[in-house]
Amino acid sequence: MAKIFSVVSGNGGAGKSTVCCHLARAMALHGEKTLVVEMNSGFRTLDVFFNIDQIVYDFGDVVEKRCDVFEAIQNVKNCEFLDLLPASVDIEKSFENLDYKRLFDILQEKYDNIILDLPSYGRIIYDIKNIIDVFLVVAAPDPVCIRNASILVSYMRNESQENIDMKLIVNKISKKAFKRGLIDNIDSIIDDTQLQFLGGLPISENVMLANCNGISLKKCSLEYKIFEAIYERLNGNCVDILI
Ligand SMILES: Nc1ncnc2c1ncn2[C@@H]1O[C@H](COP(=O)(O)OP(=O)(O)OP(=O)(O)O)[C@@H](O)[C@H]1O
Numbered sequence: 001m002a003k004i005f006s007v008v009s010g011n012g013g014a015g016k017s018t019v020c021c022h023l024a025r026a027m028a029l030h031g032e033k034t035l036v037v038e039m040n041s042g043f044r045t046l047d048v049f050f051n052i053d054q055i056v057y058d059f060g061d062v063v064e065k066r067c068d069v070f071e072a073i074q075n076v077k078n079c080e081f082l083d084l085l086p087a088s089v090d091i092e093k094s095f096e097n098l099d100y101k102r103l104f105d106i107l108q109e110k111y112d113n114i115i116l117d118l119p120s121y122g123r124i125i126y127d128i129k130n131i132i133d134v135f136l137v138v139a140a141p142d143p144v145c146i147r148n149a150s151i152l153v154s155y156m157r158n159e160s161q162e163n164i165d166m167k168l169i170v171n172k173i174s175k176k177a178f179k180r181g182l183i184d185n186i187d188s189i190i191d192d193t194q195l196q197f198l199g200g201l202p203i204s205e206n207v208m209l210a211n212c213n214g215i216s217l218k219k220c221s222l223e224y225k226i227f228e229a230i231y232e233r234l235n236g237n238c239v240d241i242l243i
């Protein structure tokens with residue numbers, strides 16, 4: 001029975017798809033069958049990050065019942081345990097009437113992890129919050145992104161009756177900007193959001209290259225190790241936080 005993770009942010013461009021991609025690769029490399037579901041209609045990204053060049057059916061086709069969900073799911077090359085359900089290319093596609101529970105019940109039986117790449121706006125986050133086990137909030141360390149992440153977190157907490165599990169990943173850290181005091185330090189970001197911190201990723205050429213070319217991060221790279229550490233911490237293992 002898959003655990004469902006949802007990657008969210010208060011701002012566009014914070015790095016949600018990047019986190020989905022490399023965290024999913026880390027999970028799959030541990031032998032866990034992992035599905036990434038891309039839910040931001042009109043703004044496909046993960047086909048590029050996963051180097052998938054031909055898409056016949058997508059999430060929109062599943063919603064409109066033009067195909068079975070498993071016909072739209074594609075395996076990621078060179079990654080046996082990793083699959084993608086690509087986003088609809090129709091910017092106006094809305095999933096208001098979709099029975100999320102039913103759809104994800106079916107998928108949960110086939111996978112160990114399901115990661116949802118959500119848009120940073122719109123009702124969809126609130127519509128599906130009841131099926132999510134863990135929210136991963138991605139924020140860049142700038143005042144606007146952190147404030148918007150905090151607003152999102154407060155809203156989510158106020159909206160839900162039960163405690164929701166939310167954790168923080170900081171992305172696009174510039175060491176130079178930290179040193180020069182141009183951006184807040186990680187402690188103040190954690191204070192602002194009041195979330196458990198899983199890890200921080202630098203602005204990095206390795207990430208850019210991996211994303212643009214649809215390849216994995218190199219095992220010897222710091223960024224690969226950061227995603228490994230995030231994976232371990234998500235599994236409750238006590239490992240050093242890498243930044
Ligand atoms: N740590 C990083 N270092 C360098 N480039 C990065 C890093 N994280 C993300 N990027 C790049 O920044 C851009 C935005 O990242 P990404 O698409 O993951 O953000 P997003 O939050 O999913 O955006 P959207 O809100 O549009 O869905 C992409 O071009 C991605 O390759």
Ligand SMILES: [Mg+2]
Pocket residue numbers: 016017018040045117
């Ligand atoms: Mg995205």
